[in-house]
Amino acid sequence: EAQVTQNPRYLITVTGKKLTVTCSQNMNHEYMSWYRQDPGLGLRQIYYSMNVEVTDKGDVPEGYKVSRKEKRNFPLILESPSPNQTSLYFCASSLIQGNTIYFGEGSWLTVV
Amino acid sequence: AQTVTQSQPEMSVQEAETVTLSCTYDTSESDYYLFWYKQPPSRQMILVIRQEAYKQQNATENRFSVNFQKAAKSFSLKISDSQLGDAAMYFCAYRSLSGGSNYKLTFGKGTLLTVNP
Numbered sequence: 761e762a763q764v765t766q767n768p769r770y771l772i773t774v775t776g777k778k779l780t781v782t783c784s785q786n787m788n789h790e791y792m793s794w795y796r797q798d799p800g801l802g803l804r805q806i807y808y809s810m811n812v813e814v815t816d817k818g819d820v821p822e823g824y825k826v827s828r829k830e831k832r833n834f835p836l837i838l839e840s841p842s843p844n845q846t847s848l849y850f851c852a853s854s855l856i857q858g859n860t861i862y863f864g865e866g867s868w869l870t871v872v
Numbered sequence: 873a874q875t876v877t878q879s880q881p882e883m884s885v886q887e888a889e890t891v892t893l894s895c896t897y898d899t900s901e902s903d904y905y906l907f908w909y910k911q912p913p914s915r916q917m918i919l920v921i922r923q924e925a926y927k928q929q930n931a932t933e934n935r936f937s938v939n940f941q942k943a944a945k946s947f948s949l950k951i952s953d954s955q956l957g958d959a960a961m962y963f964c965a966y967r968s969l970s971g972g973s974n975y976k977l978t979f980g981k982g983t984l985l986t987v988n989p
Contacts, residue, residue, distance in 0.1 A: 791975060797915075800881075802963060802979040816974065848915060852977070857969050859905050859924065861977060863917040 762787050766851050766864035773841055773871055781836045781867050783851030791856045792834040796820065796847040797866075803850065809834055810856060841871040874899045874973065876966050878980035885954045886988050892939075893949045893983050895964030905967040906940065908949045911982075912960045920962070923947065951985075959987040 764785045773779055785792065793808035795818075805818030809828040823845055825837040834853075838845060851864040875898045885891035897906070908920040923931045923940050930938050935952045951958055964980040 793977070795979075800981060802876075802981040804979075805976060808974060808976070810974070818976070850917065856975055859922055859967070860919070861907075861967070866915045866917075 762862060764851055764853050764862045764864040766849075766867045768867060769865065770868045771870070773869070775842055775871055776840050779838050779841060779869075781838075781849060781851075781869070783834045783836065783853075783864060784832050785834075785851075785853040785862065786832065787853060787862065788831065789853040789855055789858070789862075790831070791858070792828070792851065792853045793818065794824070794826065794834070794836045795850045795852065797850065798847050806836065806849075838869075841869075843871050846870050874901070874904075874966050874968060874976070874978045876964055876978050876980040878962075878964055878983050880983045881981070882984045882986070884986040884988060885951070887954055887956060889954055890950060890952045891954055891985065893951075893962055893964075893985070895947045895949070895980055897945050897947065897964075897966050897978075899945065899966065899968075901968060901970050901973070903969045905969070906938075906947045907965040907967070908936070908938070908947075909963045909965060910958075910960045911963065917963075921949065954987050956987050956989060959985055961985070 794806040795803040797803045807826040809815040849867045854861045904925045906923045910918045921933045939948045961982045966978045
């Protein structure tokens with residue numbers, strides 16, 4: 761079954777404690793991206809990757825890092841989380857010009 | 873950069889009636905995809921319908937159809953025979969097919985649809 765898997769699904773953490781949200785897809789997609797969803801703002805792109813070792817900033821990259829060492833994995837790293845990073849995060853994957861985008865189930869992150 | 877605008881933050885409809893959600897977008901590109909996603913309380917992102925810009929025919933999926941006006945850059949979603957399960961947040965999204973735009977997926981801010989019994 762085609763899927764994008766994110767972990768953890770729910771996390772409460774404290775300011776400054778590094779955390780990683782993992783994302784894995786089983787469809788051999790080149791394109792992967794991270795979005796955050798905030799009330800009234802829709803989904804905004806944080807980072808994207810068009811292939812292994814090819815990553816770039818999206819619209820709201822401040823405070824985040826990513827890596828793409830393997831095609832299937834695209835972790836999102838918050839090195840020093842702050843309360844303004846409390847949000848719902850989605851990982852997505854697709855072919856580069858694909859008309860089908862697969863989303864993970866979302867990760868609720870609360871930073872206190 | 874592309875922008876997607878959903879001008880209706882909230883809409884309501886009576887069960888079994890028809891409702892139309894609006895979406896406009898701004899782009900200088902000629903080839904792209906447009907999507908409507910449904911997000912129920914579970915927060916899962918569910919694809920409702922998609923439209924390829926090169927296709928003149930409006931996409932239809934059962935009770936869901938779109939009115940795609942390429943020149944006007946408008947992409948509205950019509951839900952016919954509304955059901956209680958249609959209640960959700962709906963997002964309009966645009967996918968660039970240009971490498972210059974990094975094949976980016978851009979979302980509107982969403983329309984919260986309430987279905988009244």
